[in-house]
Amino acid sequence: MPLHQPDVLIMGGGVIGLTTALCLADKGLSISLLDRQSTGQEASWAGAGMLPPGNLQNATTPEARLRSYSHSLWAGFSQRLLEQTGIDNGYRVCGAVNVFNKDEGNLLMAQSQAWTDEGVRFHLLTSNEAIQYVPDLNPAFESTVYLPDFAQVRNPRHLQALRAACLQKGVEIIEHVSEVNLVAADNRILQARLPNRILSFATLCVTAGSWSTSILQSLGVEIPVRPIRGQIVQLQLNKLPFNCVIEHGRQYLVPRQDGLILVGSTQEDVGFEKKNTAEGIAQLLEFAVSLVPTLRHAEVVRCWSGLRPASPDELPTLGAVPGLSNVFVGAGHFRSGLQMSPGTAAILADVICGSETVVSMEGLAADRF
Incomplete structure (x- = not known):
């Protein structure tokens, strides 16, 4: 079977996975993204696109930090997608x-x-x-x-713009993947074996929403999502x-x-x-x-x-997966996946690249449960 070698494999093509892929591609990494169906068809599509306000300077809780960080990014990110793809995601401040x-x-x-x-x-x-x-x-x-300062976005249009932007940046999107066999060695995941190809990668990032639990369980890791x-x-x-x-x-x-x-x-x-x-x-x-x-x-x-x-505390699990040196996760956002997606993706991209994050990860790490 043909062997492909992306820097990062992302499993899950909802708003978190697509936005993370775009952030990592912006940093110059090669990305392959897998989804069990077409991208953006689950909770990311189904939501109402509400974007509550925040103030990062005074945010003290994990929820407030991630909400406020994302709030600070939405207007610029929407404009970037419009200029890059020509697709208007419907972002507007409506109160x-x-x-x-x-x-x-x-x-x-x-x-x-x-x-x-x-x-x-x-x-x-x-x-x-x-x-x-x-x-x-x-x-x-x-x-x-x-x-x-409350805003909104139209989820299907935003997902369409994200997908187009990812493809323009060279992200490989592999859809309708019914079977994936993840190959481990020591404390690393080295390959994903698909029916028609093998993906060998340096880093695995799991952003599959409610399905993230079963993916990580197959690797011997439990997250309560x-x-x-x-x-x-x-x-x-x-x-x-x-x-x-x-x-x-x-x-x-x-x-x-x-x-x-x-x-x-x-x-x-x-x-x-x-x-x-x-x-x-x-x-x-x-x-x-x-x-x-x-x-x-x-x-x-x-x-x-x-x-x-x-998740039990209604907050996402972000960052490194305990016990696996090259696996990261972004899942468990509950009702806030779309609104927190710009901040989540920026954090994951920074963590994967070994950079300091803009906001504290306290209260969001995978080992808090």
């Missing part, structure tokens, strides 16, 4: 309204304090101010907060009733400029069962109408689901 009902006063106080401590801009809105952003907002939500299903409904109105993202807890409405509105999402521990259910869709539609009653007139365009890779 977000967070709503709280009368029983969530303590939650509002805690979240406001967290935003204040981090230096994230927010404005507590009066009821009259709130309806300027969401005219038909249900008045049962007595407290509202506006985040002016499991799939959590999230269902989304897509609605459409002739005229958008609001232009900003609306969030209530972990549920949201995300408006697109073409009149589409994403309603998400469920959070279900059902293993690798990726499907939509009547119960899940009914809950999402009920939530949407309870938040913005006008949406009862919206057309249901379609629905889908994705499998989010969740």
